[in-house]
Amino acid sequence: MDRRLSTKTKVILTLLVIIVVAFLLHLADKHMDAYKLRILNLIAIYGIMALSLNLINGITGIFSLGHAGFILIGAYTAALLTLSPEQKEMSFIIQPIVPWLAHLHTNFLFATLAGGLLAAFAAFLVGWPVLRLSGDYLAIASLGFAEVIRVVALNAISITNGPLGLKAIPEYTNVWWAYGWLLVTLLFIGSLVSSSYGRALKAIREDRIAAEEMGINVFKHQLLSFVVGGFFAGVSGSLYAHWLTTIDPRLTTLGPMLTFYILIMIVLGGLGSISGSLIGAALFAILVEWLRNLEEPFKLFGVIQTNGLPKGSRILVISAIFVAIMIFWQRGIMGRNEITWDNLYRWFSRLRRGEKNG
Amino acid sequence: MAKGEPLLVLDHVTMKFGGLVAVDDFTNEVREGEILGLIGPNGAGKTTVFNVVTGIYYPTSGRIIFDGIDITPLKPHQITHLGIARTFQNIRLFQDMTVLENVMVAQHHSISNPDGDRILKMNGKKPKMNGKFWFWRSVLKLGYMDMEKKMREEALNLLEKVGLASLAYEKASALPYGQQRKLEIARALATEPKIILLDEPAAGMNPKETEELMDFIKRIRDEFDLTVFLIEHDMKVVMGICERIIVMDYGRIISEGTAKEVQNDPKVIEAYLGKEWEVI
Amino acid sequence: MNITFLVQNTFNGIMLGGLYALIAVGYTMVYGILRLINFAHGDVMMMGVYFAFYFAVLTKSNVVIAFIVAVLGAALLGFLIDNVAYKPLRNAPRISALITAIGVSFFLESFAVVVFGAIPKPFTSIFKSQTLLMKVLNVGGARIPVLTFLVIGITAVIFVFLFLIVYKTKIGMAMRAISADIPTTSLMGVNVNFVISFTFALGSALAAASGLMWSMRYPNVFPYMGFMPGMKAFIAAVFGGIGSIPGAILGGLLLGLIEIFIPAYFQSMMMYRDALAFIILIVILLVKPSGLLGKKAVEKV
Numbered sequence: 015m016d017r018r019l020s021t022k023t024k025v026i027l028t029l030l031v032i033i034v035v036a037f038l039l040h041l042a043d044k045h046m047d048a049y050k051l052r053i054l055n056l057i058a059i060y061g062i063m064a065l066s067l068n069l070i071n072g073i074t075g076i077f078s079l080g081h082a083g084f085i086l087i088g089a090y091t092a093a094l095l096t097l098s099p100e101q102k103e104m105s106f107i108i109q110p111i112v113p114w115l116a117h118l119h120t121n122f123l124f125a126t127l128a129g130g131l132l133a134a135f136a137a138f139l140v141g142w143p144v145l146r147l148s149g150d151y152l153a154i155a156s157l158g159f160a161e162v163i164r165v166v167a168l169n170a171i172s173i174t175n176g177p178l179g180l181k182a183i184p185e186y187t188n189v190w191w192a193y194g195w196l197l198v199t200l201l202f203i204g205s206l207v208s209s210s211y212g213r214a215l216k217a218i219r220e221d222r223i224a225a226e227e228m229g230i231n232v233f234k235h236q237l238l239s240f241v242v243g244g245f246f247a248g249v250s251g252s253l254y255a256h257w258l259t260t261i262d263p264r265l266t267t268l269g270p271m272l273t274f275y276i277l278i279m280i281v282l283g284g285l286g287s288i289s290g291s292l293i294g295a296a297l298f299a300i301l302v303e304w305l306r307n308l309e310e311p312f313k314l315f316g317v318i319q320t321n322g323l324p325k326g327s328r329i330l331v332i333s334a335i336f337v338a339i340m341i342f343w344q345r346g347i348m349g350r351n352e353i354t355w356d357n358l359y360r361w362f363s364r365l366r367r368g369e370k371n372g
Numbered sequence: 373m374a375k376g377e378p379l380l381v382l383d384h385v386t387m388k389f390g391g392l393v394a395v396d397d398f399t400n401e402v403r404e405g406e407i408l409g410l411i412g413p414n415g416a417g418k419t420t421v422f423n424v425v426t427g428i429y430y431p432t433s434g435r436i437i438f439d440g441i442d443i444t445p446l447k448p449h450q451i452t453h454l455g456i457a458r459t460f461q462n463i464r465l466f467q468d469m470t471v472l473e474n475v476m477v478a479q480h481h482s483i484s485n486p487d488g489d490r491i492l493k494m495n496g497k498k499p500k501m502n503g504k505f506w507f508w509r510s511v512l513k514l515g516y517m518d519m520e521k522k523m524r525e526e527a528l529n530l531l532e533k534v535g536l537a538s539l540a541y542e543k544a545s546a547l548p549y550g551q552q553r554k555l556e557i558a559r560a561l562a563t564e565p566k567i568i569l570l571d572e573p574a575a576g577m578n579p580k581e582t583e584e585l586m587d588f589i590k591r592i593r594d595e596f597d598l599t600v601f602l603i604e605h606d607m608k609v610v611m612g613i614c615e616r617i618i619v620m621d622y623g624r625i626i627s628e629g630t631a632k633e634v635q636n637d638p639k640v641i642e643a644y645l646g647k648e649w650e651v652i
Numbered sequence: 653m654n655i656t657f658l659v660q661n662t663f664n665g666i667m668l669g670g671l672y673a674l675i676a677v678g679y680t681m682v683y684g685i686l687r688l689i690n691f692a693h694g695d696v697m698m699m700g701v702y703f704a705f706y707f708a709v710l711t712k713s714n715v716v717i718a719f720i721v722a723v724l725g726a727a728l729l730g731f732l733i734d735n736v737a738y739k740p741l742r743n744a745p746r747i748s749a750l751i752t753a754i755g756v757s758f759f760l761e762s763f764a765v766v767v768f769g770a771i772p773k774p775f776t777s778i779f780k781s782q783t784l785l786m787k788v789l790n791v792g793g794a795r796i797p798v799l800t801f802l803v804i805g806i807t808a809v810i811f812v813f814l815f816l817i818v819y820k821t822k823i824g825m826a827m828r829a830i831s832a833d834i835p836t837t838s839l840m841g842v843n844v845n846f847v848i849s850f851t852f853a854l855g856s857a858l859a860a861a862s863g864l865m866w867s868m869r870y871p872n873v874f875p876y877m878g879f880m881p882g883m884k885a886f887i888a889a890v891f892g893g894i895g896s897i898p899g900a901i902l903g904g905l906l907l908g909l910i911e912i913f914i915p916a917y918f919q920s921m922m923m924y925r926d927a928l929a930f931i932i933l934i935v936i937l938l939v940k941p942s943g944l945l946g947k948k949a950v951e952k953v
Contacts, residue, residue, distance in 0.1 A: 077750065143937075144937075146938075149746060150687070150689055150746065150750065151937055153689070154887075154933065154937075155933065155934060158887075158930040158934055161883075161930050162927055162934070165927040165930075166927075169923050169924060202511055205510070205511045205512070206510070209510035209520065210476065210477075210479070210483060210506075210510060210519075210520065210523065211480075211484070211510055211511075213476055213477045214477060214484070216466065217469070217477040220467055220469065221464050221465075221467075223428065223448075223464065224460065224464040224465070224466065225466075225477070226448040226449050227428075227448050227449075227452060227457075228477055228478045228481070228560075229449050229452035229481025229485055229563050230449055230480055230481065230484075231447075231449045231484070231487065235484075238507070271758070274754055274758060277754070323766075325765075325770075326762055326765035326770065328762075329758060329761075329762035329765070330763055330765070330766050333756075333758040333759035334759055336758075337737055337752055337755040337759060340741070340752040340755060344744065344748055
């Protein structure tokens, strides 16, 4: 039986939720301490990263490991645009910055858009050859491209400032930018997935050949998914750079480890589920912060003083949890299901019917 | 195109995989409105013929002409857009999607197959796509909801016609085997084809289901104005509904004709002897 | 740019290539059997080196004994990883096993960080006499460390043993059979699980051997030391034809030579040395994904 709510009802409900969330964010912005606020923003950034990777890996079934590369491109592009010419001149001490970049300066919105667009373009270039390969090869090739991007970033000193990276990036990322972009990402990807295109992408995931035989240009649709995912990866990169205020290409935090983290988020939440990706991102951010606290001296049960776990235990625990999830609980929290108004409505109706029957 | 005219023509089609000749100089045609059977022992190359026609393989030599268009170099999604649909020997449904979604996927090419349309226009035929810019329109929901509603209604209609409407919201993987086969056919029908290629549709069915299938195929041929090209091992089906039969062995055509003619052809009997066949 | 330069670089290239080849063989054997890219392979190599280091330091034993212990320890580790993390996923989609392998890799690396510490350790400190490591031979004008000859020699011997095992023993035959077809092989009475475990153990032992020799040449031991060599060895395996042992050896040798020769003759490429492997990867995947010695697989529809 298919009980559905009317489109109008769903739109109104969604708008209500947005208003409530916006209000809560406003309260948080005013009253939360700086540290917690930072985590809150990070959750949104992770959310965008998770949503964009989930579109590629979970919904279309393309096992891409190159996401960090697109995030990096978005980060650099946006930061180079928001840094003032004077700041750039000061930072680029190994080699002066390329002249055409020196005077480019714009606001956060355009910088983020530019980051997203450039990342999308990179995704197009990378996807074109890489998507012709099958599963395992695709994974490695995408990882390879991400590494190449990182190595180029390390060495194209007159563009990226090489190993010195970019510092003192203005901390533009606040609750409104972070959650605003998260909303945009959610609406865009959600709308895409619920449309015929979404069905086509899922069909490609289920059975490529059957999808092609049903009239779907598999390559074109995979590329589409890849480019959209790349765009939002770039956006998240910009937000991340303006949250962290530095970009250091040597650190693995913007390399394979980041892609791994995002993978954990989407697997934890349920590969293929949009709501799952958000849940996974939030849980991951909180878990990592909680574990980070454990690495400092803390009081066990509030009484016994301990020295804190050794540095680096965070990742150890996370990877152990991740492997355990993969072995015992591959579905993740949501599996492939979504939290939608229709699903909630059906769930409530079933509860109500259960009550009526006694 | 008038009934009886050749709709799909295979012209000296040969398919080699390295040294193995899977299809050897296959020349024949499928005529508008007919139900044509393709039979032969296992490994005769029947499915390979289907795969070549639908564009999965590019033939080593020869041409395939459909509705007057040379489709030999075309890709599968373009060929489907032009009007050839198929089912698979091993059911290839989109398992994790619902019955309705499986059918609706097959409608996607009506909003997203520009290269297919290009080929239609090049050959003087009417383009099939319903407008342009559907990607942006579907994301931004600009005039998309009506299209979605239309596709949904047509899909439900189709399911009604084939008797699967009550299962529309079940996952494809949850369906019993016989229904899954039906769903595959329904999905193929949703692409709005002129000709449908059925690869062993009766496989694994009991006699009652087979009877129903035979009626079903005849019915859809009439109701949807189709041409049917089918591969089968079940001789009851073949002799029962095929107006014409082609027999393959080792990649070549060894006989063709009506059911009676083929049954009595000594070459056919020889091909099947020793392979434990019962020709009813 | 003369003969001595050429000779020196050739020996260096072969040595490096041999080390890559040892690791690459482990990747290719596992892929051939399970179609799994064992991301954790490079980290098993790292663990092997740490095993040797700590064993020698804690028991003050002879280096040779420490090496043997390390190789056996790595073999055991490889076996354990397969049993705990990969075996439960034998029938799961390949993506799941791949993701799990990545997880195991990060697990091992962070384990090393926590337990062994992130600060690099000097491998050569476990050698009682450093003279052998330092000795340099003069070969017609080219100065080549004795170590280079030693490594090349040992690598060659290991490969001879490997070929004997794979082509002349029953278990080797079983390995080759399984990489062609698992269900049929098990129907032939072969204990598939045992052979798979053996393959993991063997590959890990080879990786550890490579790591030990690597550390003699580049004595910095740190938790992430397996990442790059592992990645590059995998690329070498793909380059040569994943699933083919001769391919892995060929790929490894070629990669080693390329990594030495290109920066040697094009000084400006020195910075991009690490990227060379990835460029090779991208090129080979675009031009001939099955690799130099690999065969194209046709997907049955």
